[in-house]
Amino acid sequence: xxxxxITKIGKDPYRTEIHIQPHVILADEPKDMGGQDLGPAPxxxxxxxxxxxxxxxxxxxxxxxxxxxxxxxISLSISKQTGxxxxxxxxxxxxxxDGNLDETQRQRLLKIAxxxxxxxxxxxxxxxxSNLI
Numbered sequence: 001x002x003x004x005x006i007t008k009i010g011k012d013p014y015r016t017e018i019h020i021q022p023h024v025i026l027a028d029e030p031k032d033m034g035g036q037d038l039g040p041a042p043x044x045x046x047x048x049x050x051x052x053x054x055x056x057x058x059x060x061x062x063x064x065x066x067x068x069x070x071x072x073x074i075s076l077s078i079s080k081q082t083g084x085x086x087x088x089x090x091x092x093x094x095x096x097x098d099g100n101l102d103e104t105q106r107q108r109l110l111k112i113a114x115x116x117x118x119x120x121x122x123x124x125x126x127x128x129x130s131n132l133i
Contacts, residue, residue, distance in 0.1 A: 012036065018045075047076040047091065050118045054093065057116035058109045062099075069109065070099035091122070 006019040007027075014035035018025040027042055029035030040048065051074040062069035075094040080087050095113060097106055113119070 015039075043078060047078060050091065050116070050122065051076045051093065053116040053118035054095070054113040058095075058097075058113050061112045062109065065105075067105050067109075068100040069097060072097050072109075074113075 003020060008017045008019070009015070014029040014033070015038055016027040018027055025045075026039030027045055028038040029041055031037050033041075035041075054074055055072050058069065058072055073096045075096075077092050079090050079092075081090065093113070095110060097109060101109070
């Protein structure tokens with residue numbers, strides 16, 4: 001499904017290299033959290049993954065349909081609601097579409113955005129396994 005991702009951290013507080021061959025991305029925490037603010041925080045990277053996936057999915061669909069989608073902007077945020085048995089996280093995606101699109105096309109693109117692979121992953125149960133090597 002995707003390439004392998006390797007993350008590396010050293011002694012610099014929270015500065016993390018993310019290796020996605022052939023790319024290297026820096027992640028960090030803001031200065032008020034003890035980081036150096038050299039890159040986005042991990043939660044911001046998560047939001048950027050879903051936002052970029054939705055944008056790409058809408059672009060692919062609009063191109064295939066030859067619709068006049070000239071641009072899209074997605075503003076994302078995450079919040080947590082603490083419950084008695086578990087915490088629930090809410091990711092809000094506010095999507096602005098540019099171009100000569102009728103209301104039917106706009107609504108279809110909204111539905112298509114929710115079909116992006118990252119949205120599907122995050123909408124289903126996830127099992128994360130960690131082990132030492």
